[in-house]
Amino acid sequence: MSNSVIEVPPKGGFSFDLCKRNEMLAKKGVNPPSFRKTGTTIVGLVFQDGVILGADTRATEGPIVCDKNCEKIHYMAPNIYCCGAGTAADTEAVTDMVSSQLQLHRYHTGRESRVVTALTLLKRHLFNYQGYVSAALVLGGVDVTGPHLHTIYPHGSTDTLPFATMGSGSLAAMAVFESKYKEGLTRNEGIELVTEAICSGIFNDLGSGSNVDVCVITKGGKEYLRNHLQPNPRTYTNSKGYSFPKKTEVLLTKIIPLKEKVEIIEGGDAMEE
Amino acid sequence: MSIFEYNGSALVAMVGKNCFAIASDRRLGVQLQTIATDFQRISKIHDRLFLGLSGLATDAQTLYQRLVFRHKLYQLREERDMKPETFANLVSAILYEKRFGPYFCQPVIAGLGDEDKPFICTMDSIGAKELAKDFVVAGTASESLYGACESMFKDDMEPEELFETISQALLSSVDRDCLSGWGGHVYLVTPTEVKERILKGRMD
Numbered sequence: 001m002s003n004s005v006i007e008v009p010p011k012g013g014f015s016f017d018l019c020k021r022n023e024m025l026a027k028k029g030v031n032p033p034s035f036r037k038t039g040t041t042i043v044g045l046v047f048q049d050g051v052i053l054g055a056d057t058r059a060t061e062g063p064i065v066c067d068k069n070c071e072k073i074h075y076m077a078p079n080i081y082c083c084g085a086g087t088a089a090d091t092e093a094v095t096d097m098v099s100s101q102l103q104l105h106r107y108h109t110g111r112e113s114r115v116v117t118a119l120t121l122l123k124r125h126l127f128n129y130q131g132y133v134s135a136a137l138v139l140g141g142v143d144v145t146g147p148h149l150h151t152i153y154p155h156g157s158t159d160t161l162p163f164a165t166m167g168s169g170s171l172a173a174m175a176v177f178e179s180k181y182k183e184g185l186t187r188n189e190g191i192e193l194v195t196e197a198i199c200s201g202i203f204n205d206l207g208s209g210s211n212v213d214v215c216v217i218t219k220g221g222k223e224y225l226r227n228h229l230q231p232n233p234r235t236y237t238n239s240k241g242y243s244f245p246k247k248t249e250v251l252l253t254k255i256i257p258l259k260e261k262v263e264i265i266e267g268g269d270a271m272e273e
Numbered sequence: 274m275s276i277f278e279y280n281g282s283a284l285v286a287m288v289g290k291n292c293f294a295i296a297s298d299r300r301l302g303v304q305l306q307t308i309a310t311d312f313q314r315i316s317k318i319h320d321r322l323f324l325g326l327s328g329l330a331t332d333a334q335t336l337y338q339r340l341v342f343r344h345k346l347y348q349l350r351e352e353r354d355m356k357p358e359t360f361a362n363l364v365s366a367i368l369y370e371k372r373f374g375p376y377f378c379q380p381v382i383a384g385l386g387d388e389d390k391p392f393i394c395t396m397d398s399i400g401a402k403e404l405a406k407d408f409v410v411a412g413t414a415s416e417s418l419y420g421a422c423e424s425m426f427k428d429d430m431e432p433e434e435l436f437e438t439i440s441q442a443l444l445s446s447v448d449r450d451c452l453s454g455w456g457g458h459v460y461l462v463t464p465t466e467v468k469e470r471i472l473k474g475r476m477d
Contacts, residue, residue: 013370014370014371014372014373015370015371015374016373016374017371017374018371018374018375018376019373019374020374021374022374022375025276029274030274030275030276030279031274031275031276032275032276032375032377033275033276033277033328033375033377033397033398035397035398035399035401036397036401036403059401059403061397064415064416064419066397066403066419067403067405070403087399087401088397088401089365089368089369089372089396089397089399089400089401090372090399092365092401092402093369093372093400132373133372241425241427242424242425242427242438242441244437244438244441247437248437248440248441248444248472248473249472249473250470250471250472250473251456251471251472251473252470252471253468253469253470254468254469254470255466255467255468255469256466256467256468256469257465257466258320258321258464258465258466258467259464259465
């Protein structure tokens, strides 16, 4: 129990001071809210020049789609990107945090970040919280030792693979990869395969939908193709839009001007030096 | 019963042409009993940034006081107002800090950024940001609000048309929700003025 009168902003990390109250509420039959999840299909594969990552763009809150075009491919380093599935706040927070740690490490060492560094930082954090930080990640990048692709599970285990899928749509996407993947794919073949795998997730899995995002990472650099494919355009919009013949009834209006109206008087007297 | 259905709320924010509008209902209840019909859910952080908090009213008030405190510290240090994007990051960090014992609130942030570009954003109760270009919704009436906004929204609306659209979307959605309603409160912000209007709705 702190005795300080002034509340100082905390130094970082999780704060557990509302847990007791929330537990008391849960006992009284009041259920905690559902968190925003990214139902998701995320994939990655290694091709001849590097790594290609792909993701769908739907974010769900229970059965409702709350974001039709969210970004699931997160930046970690100029040569490393990470796709995230699971609880949206966890994937965003953990990738942001490790991205900052990698930046600091780059300043310390003066070298380009390695994918295994990001991998170790992520898995240590996730294992530390024993799976309660619900983030399932596909990490891919190209560094001095070559192209790398890894998957990281919420409890902290990792796999190193030539092609990987995660999320609720992972089975649909893996089916496509298992039948069509081969080593030494070219860039266009790789992008086409990744797009096909994500589309398989979008159309067959209810937790994934909307558009396909693709990120191609090579030794030379990265290419982030946001909304590379949009297989679900909105086709039912009325071009005229809604018109409201009966206006809303207003009880009270208050107008607060933000910019003061200033009058400029031309030809004033010159100021004395 | 979910914790969000204890007080009941409806919040929506929409983007127009160089302007934005943020609207809320006015009911405060304790489960099925109505306690107040003039509850303020939307608060001003600074002249061009508004914050709406839906969910448990006590957590909304505590969170609001914390955020105003942090913003005032920022103003003292930086000698300027916070940009909406920065404020959204601050709210997200404060909510994620309580990841395993969260505040039962869903914030809706709306502001005018650089070059009078409107910015809207919502989050779930642990800080997962959703930046939308058209509209964001929160509260017990959110499912109806999604439907109403999806059909009524148009791109690049002028301020008066935006006001009409957001009011109609809000009132029609809260009419389908027992826990929110009793009128509406709309803030319409353009680069030159803030128009605050109280709407007449069904009082049931």
